[in-house]
Amino acid sequence: MIAKHTLQAAELLAAPRGASGHQRAYDYVRGQTQRLIEPLNPEDMVAQSMVDASPAKWHIAHTTWFFETLVLKAFVEGYRIYHKDFSYLYNSYYNSLGERMVRGKRGLETRPTLDEVLAYRAYVDEHIAALLLRASNDEALLLRVSPFLTLGLHHEQQHQELLLMDILHLFSHNPLFPAYQSSPPTLMRDVPPHRWLDHEGGLVEGGYAGDGFHYDHEGPRHRCFLVPYRLGSRLVTNGEWLEFMDDDGYNRHELWLDDGWGWLHKNHVSCPLYWQRVDEQWHVMSLYGLMPLNRHAPVVHVSFYEADAYCRWRGYRLPTEMEWEHAASHYPMQGKFLDSGYYHPQVADNEDYHQLFGDVWEYTSSAFQAYPGYRRLEGAVGEYNGKFMSGQNVMRGGCCITPQGHMRLSYRNFFYPSMRWQFGGVRMAADVD
């Protein structure tokens, strides 16, 4: 049931058809955001726990501002913006779109209240509906609106994931360990053994292929030469990570990148981000609150530095993003995404044996850089991805809180190597000798 539902959603979002298709896609995404904030109270939605995170209220206002700015202001003549100060409040990082608040102060905006922000959402939804109604009789208009509306929907899906990441990070600072969701799923099973899957490589193609929606940096499609390589059949587990810790992995400089070794000492890192010792037992803070650590489940919330050190400790390495994409291209894009209703990575099972998609974002060794032939877009849209091509690493495959309709084989997510609040995990790779 779920699968069918989300596949429809994926189709809806990749290439919505007609004005009504756009409206259905819009309703689907906007409705999902609304459902995501249901377990929160207004107070939860105010706070910002670090400069990289944002308050939940900000996310739902910002995504609305995105539609107002790129769609309504652009395509509705005489459109009256909802509030003159909202652009200042809810612009994230678009230099092209004017002045904005200092990022680290978002948690101070107790006003507008949640109710006011919801009214803003309703106002924009209403005007989008009116615009699409008009476009149902004006194909030229629809053609012009469609790319921006569709971008807005994918943008909002990204913020759905961010909203959950940020709530978890916020709640992790609370000594009461609040749960976003009660009743964690109890898939109790042993993880299957780790095996190597070999790939021939050679001159392969990578990057987005097709004509649906995708981000600019997923292309152009291009050729790339891969030496024979192997990928682990499954993700690294919490139990395996404990072996790394027991073998003094966090104290052995020879396993670490120099930047990582500095980061680790400066921040006193000695375990994954949300791990805690309670009554002599390892627990993990999650969207289900504090849970005992499941040794069979995939490790999550480690940094690139930690992922890299772990692989070196095992005598292996991380895959490059082209290795990952090439290998994954042989499998259907199935896995536990947000729509599956799991808010924490689960133990691998037969159905999604490889866990290539969903559960956790997988680290690659590849720096986030332009593909051959890539050109940064002009204007605000050009600030979406291209300006971040420095100092970050690519992650692949989506995670348990990524909306399925948002994911693609060619999807490139990117984070700085010290970041850990994203749902990042590890799959090993190796050379074929």
Added chain:
Amino acid sequence: MIAKHTLQAAELLAAPRGASGHQRAYDYVRGQTQRLIEPLNPEDMVAQSMVDASPAKWHIAHTTWFFETLVLKAFVEGYRIYHKDFSYLYNSYYNSLGERMVRGKRGLETRPTLDEVLAYRAYVDEHIAALLLRASNDEALLLRVSPFLTLGLHHEQQHQELLLMDILHLFSHNPLFPAYQSSPPTLMRDVPPHRWLDHEGGLVEGGYAGDGFHYDHEGPRHRCFLVPYRLGSRLVTNGEWLEFMDDDGYNRHELWLDDGWGWLHKNHVSCPLYWQRVDEQWHVMSLYGLMPLNRHAPVVHVSFYEADAYCRWRGYRLPTEMEWEHAASHYPMQGKFLDSGYYHPQVADNEDYHQLFGDVWEYTSSAFQAYPGYRRLEGAVGEYNGKFMSGQNVMRGGCCITPQGHMRLSYRNFFYPSMRWQFGGVRMAADVD
């Protein structure tokens, strides 16, 4: 009416009589806190705008924890604390009272919600009432409870002022400039001219005299020799401050203390904290929202460094705290305090001609240090004031958001010289040649 009411309150608080007097004092103070948060919504009460400030919700929980810890846990056998984690959450800085949260993270505690904190208040209020009921028949018990309960009430009054300071600081970061109170009072009149009032000085006495409640650092009563001096008849006004600015006061090193000159450049300070240029006009952010600057009203929210530089520019100086206290001892403790219903300093009028009390805290040149014979108290109570006797300066006289029952002639408030979010203003002093 108000005056009478507050005088009664002052009496109640200085030395409550009998169990019922204590209950009346308790109800009075706790009720005032409750009234102060009425204009706020739960979201406003979450955020912390800087490390020196706290969320409003934290203030009302912390003051409750203070009663629970120093009164209920100490004097009610078998008392069940409300929640095991609240001491960790709501201890402010008492090392004697166990572990506590990092101060700068108070704004992340979206839970417990406001409703839960209000329930905590009700629970503690109930147990205090029960304790006092018991004490109404047990004089020995009342005698033991009284100092701590009374301290708790004065402590809560301090937090009433802090709560308003912190709300103003928080709202000042909001581009919408929210108002805590609507309808600012419109006392439109010209400020009276500045005159000098001379004092003989000589060998005088200072420090608390009496047998009511007072903080330890207001005593012991002691002798001190004062050279003849003069005090300004009124506070420095916004209009006069503009003259200082127009004369390049913020750019002339010779007017400033070296620390102040460094502070000013590091923080790009060029006007009082809440001043803003809007449409070419100076405005000031206040608890009434953004208001046009009134040139006749006292300047407020300047730092000690600024106050000191201003006086030097005029060719004068700040008073010492003993000069201030000696001069003020000749006048009744009248002025605009919190109970007067003014949330911003007002233009001087005839009634409160000198404005020695109320409106703004007045800077003194005196470092906050022990009076001769002072000894720090043992235990948690000893952490209240004594441990802060380094690097801070004394301010005198209370301000418009200080509860009147809280003020005394001998009251010593203290702040670091760079702080500006307290309601601090300037009265000049000079030597008599």
Added chain:
Amino acid sequence: MIAKHTLQAAELLAAPRGASGHQRAYDYVRGQTQRLIEPLNPEDMVAQSMVDASPAKWHIAHTTWFFETLVLKAFVEGYRIYHKDFSYLYNSYYNSLGERMVRGKRGLETRPTLDEVLAYRAYVDEHIAALLLRASNDEALLLRVSPFLTLGLHHEQQHQELLLMDILHLFSHNPLFPAYQSSPPTLMRDVPPHRWLDHEGGLVEGGYAGDGFHYDHEGPRHRCFLVPYRLGSRLVTNGEWLEFMDDDGYNRHELWLDDGWGWLHKNHVSCPLYWQRVDEQWHVMSLYGLMPLNRHAPVVHVSFYEADAYCRWRGYRLPTEMEWEHAASHYPMQGKFLDSGYYHPQVADNEDYHQLFGDVWEYTSSAFQAYPGYRRLEGAVGEYNGKFMSGQNVMRGGCCITPQGHMRLSYRNFFYPSMRWQFGGVRMAADVD
């Protein structure tokens, strides 16, 4: 003459033959270091101008320690280390080789004095000579010693370049603008016009090919697919950089990477590192002291961020390192290196038309990452390069202060994108449409 001399040096260093060849190579490199410090006085050699730089005295002690530790201690039985504290003082970043001083405090080591450090050098030189003498009759010994001795020589050459970079950085902080070398060369000529040179690309090979000395990260040799591309025929000049500045290049966010835009504002960057306005004219601080800016000479001491922004402003991009290497493989490795006696990049001339080698290190868009099949070496040698494969960018081709014998077509230098004290310049690349 010079050319012949340096070619011999290059041969000597790539694969020294026999014990006497090693001794000749050793004498050559160690002697060059000695010559480099001749223009300095002992006081100049004490100071450290930033955490990334080191005092000249430290460089000459550290390179000596490198030989003592990796050669003498390893291969001379009963070797007595010169001083028990020197390993602590002169270890740079080798965690495998024990405790060491905090990097930023190197400028505080006024003792040992320069004389003592020179005595240390003499002591080590003497023992190296004795070891090589022994090895002249013991081929097995020579075989074991050779890799480490050779590494030590290349290591010292790197520090020769660092020593000059660091001296320039130090002198740039001195209001007297001291000159390391007097009489700058006066090659006054116009720069040739900029042209595009096209390359077919395709499936090419990159990485070190041969059997001489090279760093581990220059290999393995591997295949790579290149889309057709073009490279600029010459470097970007100071004059062209002024056009960028005149067109407001440092103030237009759309030209910059997000990290670069943040870096630029935090550090108030608005021109290349050593540029200064003196009497309304642009000057540049150099190893020849302060000189008027030559518009025809290559721009130097810009960061990766600036290089990237410049290319985007022109509508082009930086080359990838494989594009650069593939293009450069068609030309002889000729250019102005340290041995040429130029301490500042010169205007392009006919002889070294492309300036692909020497003059300035050329930025590539490539992150410094492992080639396919690369494995980090074990032990201290493994810390040489592998652990830095994060967050840095590759530069190619050597510069005017790089010893020629040190350079290779496959040589990969790497720096963080904000660094500017290396002699870094810009060659543009473009796609072939």
Added chain:
Amino acid sequence: MIAKHTLQAAELLAAPRGASGHQRAYDYVRGQTQRLIEPLNPEDMVAQSMVDASPAKWHIAHTTWFFETLVLKAFVEGYRIYHKDFSYLYNSYYNSLGERMVRGKRGLETRPTLDEVLAYRAYVDEHIAALLLRASNDEALLLRVSPFLTLGLHHEQQHQELLLMDILHLFSHNPLFPAYQSSPPTLMRDVPPHRWLDHEGGLVEGGYAGDGFHYDHEGPRHRCFLVPYRLGSRLVTNGEWLEFMDDDGYNRHELWLDDGWGWLHKNHVSCPLYWQRVDEQWHVMSLYGLMPLNRHAPVVHVSFYEADAYCRWRGYRLPTEMEWEHAASHYPMQGKFLDSGYYHPQVADNEDYHQLFGDVWEYTSSAFQAYPGYRRLEGAVGEYNGKFMSGQNVMRGGCCITPQGHMRLSYRNFFYPSMRWQFGGVRMAADVD
């Protein structure tokens, strides 16, 4: 011999008579500076170990610049300054005297070399001599020159002490523990027992009395009321400090000022500044190099925070500066100063029983503030002391590296409460009950 010599010096410096008296005073002070740098080599004189310290070379240039600027430029018509950039290089903190180098970069000025700075000294000395020669026939000129020349001499004496403080701080960072002086004196004796000396207090006078040279902030002479108090007969010793440490003094919050408790944790302080464990024994770094700790000698190089905590631990307190001055006024100003040839505080003996003067600066509880009637001077001279009257504490009595001719009963030295590189020690005070 020494005593007689230094008394003459003191007299010379307090009020030099005639042009020749000025010249003798000048020669005396300038010569002492010259002798102080004899044990240093030029390299030692380059480095700056922290922002509060300066290179020795800077001190000797700065004191010279002071004479050039305040005497030669002011009183010698047509005087040609030695070098146009030296004011920029050698101005310390006088905003009135023009632009200057960032303080923390003094250690980067390897040029001018020591030889050049010594030539600068000689040039200025020569012109001062010529000026005084002229003044020997021109009383009016002498009268005008005298205050500035005398100030320059006292200023240079302050820098003599700073130079030694800074050299010790620098050498303490060197793992070789260099000694400024060899052969430490071996006054091996037991410290006499600690006794209390009572003082009546009452209405006393304090501040400079006389007509010799003194700093502006030592006056005006003024009255002050002292409650009866007692002072310790001697300084706190290293042995007593070890008792404090053994009793967990650094880990008991109730002993500390809040600022001190924060400082201690931020800086991981657990013993006096220069203490080190070597082979399980406490040692102390000194101007004699690393020495075993002498339990009988006075503790030195503790901060105000530590001094304050120690006294509280013993149940006592620090004296106020007026208590100290009043008590000390009953004793001759004798003690071990720089001229005695001791470069480290010595065990108390009979001769200097109280050690009120010399050996170590004694902490007082008094903030550095203006005496009643104090007015900051105009111009550069006004920046000497007055602008530092914020956040610092007064120390009294001079130390073993203070030139005797520089000391006065009324001398007020001042430091921030966290500073430890000055020779600061502890004498306890108490109330008389």
